Amino acid sequence: MAVKRGRGVAAVNYPTGMNLGGDPTQALVHSTPTGSFMVTLSSVDLGQGLKQIMAQICAETIGVPTESVTVDTADTDTGPHCMGTFASRGTHRAGNAVIQAAREARQVMLEVAAEELEVNASDLDTDGSGNIHVKGAPSRSISIFDTALAAHFKHGRSISGRGMFLVPRSYPETETGAMKPSTCYAHACTVAEVEVDEETGEVVVLSVKNVFEIGRALNPKMVEQQLVGGSWMGISHALYETTEPYYPDRHHGARDYNEYLMPGPGDLAETEIAVLERPSGDGPFGAKGPGEMCANPQIPAVANAIFDAVGVRVDTLPITPERVLRALKQRDAGAAA
Structure with missing residues (x-):
């Protein structure tokens, strides 16, 4: 021995994730009157860090600090639809949905800022630390805080966005049964x-x-x-x-x-x-x-x-x-x- x-x-x-039935996930993003952002999901954080990653994705897309984003996964009855936290799909599916929603919210935010600065929204960019400025002219700027206040109390705009990631369904080939499951x-x-x-x-x-x-x-x-x-x-x-x-x-x-x-x-x-x-x-x-x-x-x-x-x-x-x-x-x- x-x-x-x-x-x-x-x-x-x-x-x-999966591809046999679409595998959809939805996300909602909206701004508070003070310029912080809320991501609403029905994808659940099981301890793997989903909330942190969704906050990073949202912040990177909008152009704000990560600490300005709060992620709410509290209730599947009131949150947008999600297939679930399984199949290692959370970052991929929910992340794509958050990007879509954040892009839509960012566009509204830039449109409000453009009205305040009297420029075109396409001429604006964010600096990642809470400000919106004219491209090539950083001195012409407005804070996201002031932009959100103007949107809510002056222009009557909702800085918000909706996102959904849906994989086109893969149908088996009749002759061979071949398909794309993921x-x-x-x-x-x-x-x-x-x-x-x-x-x-x-x-x-x-x-x-x-x-x-x-x-x-x-x-x-x-x-x-x-x-x-x-x-x-x-x-x-x-x-x-x-x-x-x-x-x-x-x-x-x-x-x-x-x-x-x-x-x-x-x-x-x-x-x-x-x-x-x-x-x-x-x-x-x-x-x-x-x-x-x-x-x-x-x-x-x-x-x-x-x-x-x-x-x-x-x-x-x-x-x-x-x-x-x-x-x-x-x-x-x-x-x-």
Whole structure:
């Protein structure tokens, strides 16, 4: 018996959203009388940072500081329609809808500013810090604060916009069944290094190296945090987490995170993340959806590493010490025969 070391590789591609039924998402953007902006969505922030990214997208499109934008995802009864937060579609679908709505709101804002400055709206631009000025003449300017006041109390204009992103439906070809189920794909590759104890069946993940191609990282630090967290989650799926044999019967099942088996800080592997940016032609500022994909390739990479170490395939998750030992016994029995 010995501790064996192995290395496994896995690569995946992951679709952003769906295309079988249009996959629509709507967004509304409006200005308050004091020049801050509100984005209204029915896309839900699950902790992945959707509100921050939508605020950045709206601010970049209108030309205001990100802190001037508030994102409301409070109520699907009163908010604009959204298919949902799933299929790694939030940034791509909602982001495109926000861009449309923000462009419409920006145009109204520039039209009001043009009336105040007595110029054409096409001659105006924003400086990104809260002002609108004549192109080539920064001294001729008006603040967005004053523009919003003028719109609400002088011109009777609503600085607002509506946006909707709808993917044209892809119908299967009659002859071949070929279709286009998604508009863009993100990609990932993981290399995992493990140690396997042939006497106990215990698997220790020593290191995980991940490369993700996600279009464009709109907030690089948030992307890094999501990818690192997803990598740890993938290891947890591979070696620890399960609802068996209790699901769907909850009797004697785990009642809290003290009883539900997950890796602790001491079980987490050395993790490296590399991000490749190949902007998507139809993504908001080139972004795709890295969401669910970030926890996918680690699972087959760990399984392949175990095979490289001890020559057995375990195709049932999680890969527990018991399953590893059973596979080793079958291997040895086959060798003896």
